[in-house]
Amino acid sequence: MTAATGRRKSAAGGAETLAFRNVSKTFATNKGTTTCFEKLDLTCAAGEITTIVGASGCGKTTVLNLAAGLLRADSGVITFGGHEVEGAGPERAVVFQNYALFPWLTVAENVEFGLKIAKVPAPVRRDKVRQHLQLVGLEHAADRLPKQLSGGMRQRCALARALVTGPGAVLMDEPFGALDAITRLRLQQELLNILAVRPTTVLFITHDIEEAAFLSNRVLVMRPHPQQIVADIDVPYEFPRNDATRSSAEFLHVKEQLWTALEAAHV
């Protein structure tokens, strides 16, 4: 595991804290403006996996887009590593629900994209791409086009593309939502394995309670109308987690807490 240790060392300093302070966001609609949320506060601690769970339409994805810098807040401050977020950038990588792979590029070229933009020299690029394809288990598919991949493989490629630039945080927007149940469980485990060798701050969005309970250090439950965070649950059990975790009493207890909070939020 020397290679893995080396990666960890190089990436360990990169994990940064993401924080929302008093953030409000409204959207313009035909009938005026709709408030998405008002005065939202949340913190994703450096190196931790923080999950936002909630029903569809509760503004989870908006939180992620604001954190990514793809949207601008109307008021309030979003900071990352102590600096105000001013726009999108590779230090806050995003994994999209629909993968958002460039369909005209091969798997390796997709992973390479961010490195090319950053003007990383070609030999370094090649090395990093190979390392990261190995990390997500796609080295055999390096030359395939996205259309030749299964959903699970596409999302692994997207994860490699997000990690390759060494981001301080990875923002994941229901990344496993479109996958079948078996692939989803396998990728949850793989994600934890990958984060074990490449620790970084993760903001994870999902509507799947089990997924939230399995992956997270901390789960925030969000409710719609008005959108706000109604529960903040610390997940007590340690890493590494595996299939045994899923049947432990603590796991079932966390799921129950999450379910109760979601039910109470669903007015």
Next chain:
Amino acid sequence: MKTPTTHAPAPVDDTLDAAALAAPTPQRSRPSAFARFGHPRTVRLSLLALSVAIALGAWEIAGLVSSNGVLPTVPQVIDWMQHASWSGIWDNVAASWRRVLVGFGCGVAIALVVGTVTGWYTKVRLLSDPWIQFFRNVPPLALIPLMIILFGLGELPKYVVIGFAAFLPTTVAVQQGVIDVDRNLISAARVLGANQRQIFARVVVPAAAPVILVGARLALGNCWGTLVAAELIASKSGLGYMTSQGQLYFSVPEIYVAILLIGTSGLIMDRVLFVVQQRLTSWQERQG
């Protein structure tokens, strides 16, 4: 701070990825244009031969039954071709090709700029769209008299009219292609650090290429149609002029040969674009 402790990634087992098994194409191979019809080469070639035979047969029968031999038979046309002055014919072919290539090239080049700008900037589109839509309904040929008054009888008015014929369909296609670029791909590029110029070159252009090429092929057909009509009206060279000469001297075989050359020329140019299109869009997910 809780940090996951290090342990090895689980070995990846693809047996559960059903779709991966269903798509066992490890290379970036491009199926030939006809492969998706699923017929072996011999069947395709025989059908092509049959198709040509039926066409020649129909031509021959039309020649034999037409009153007073107005329509020539296949041997009569071949005979005409053997005695024709081919240097003059090739001059006509060259004149037509030059007009189409220059007009099409300029029209498409301008359309790429205009379509991109109007597709990318909504306000520019709202300003320009009424006029693009208006001129789409003006046949390019309607401009010929105006062009002749403006530019005289030389090559320039033909280039302008053919350029116009290429410009409109291509502009509409480029504009639509740029508008339809998947916003998620643009977001993905932004998050990976790309600036506006890089997003344009590395995302918008490749993503819009399929639609742009469809537009360019339509434009090319439009160009040939306009060219021949323009040469019928106001020209002393070209394949359209050749058909009008055939009419003038009552030489139907000459008209036939001109038509064959027009069709063949258009077909060759379209095939070239088709190959480019296949090359640039092989990444697309196709039905079936």
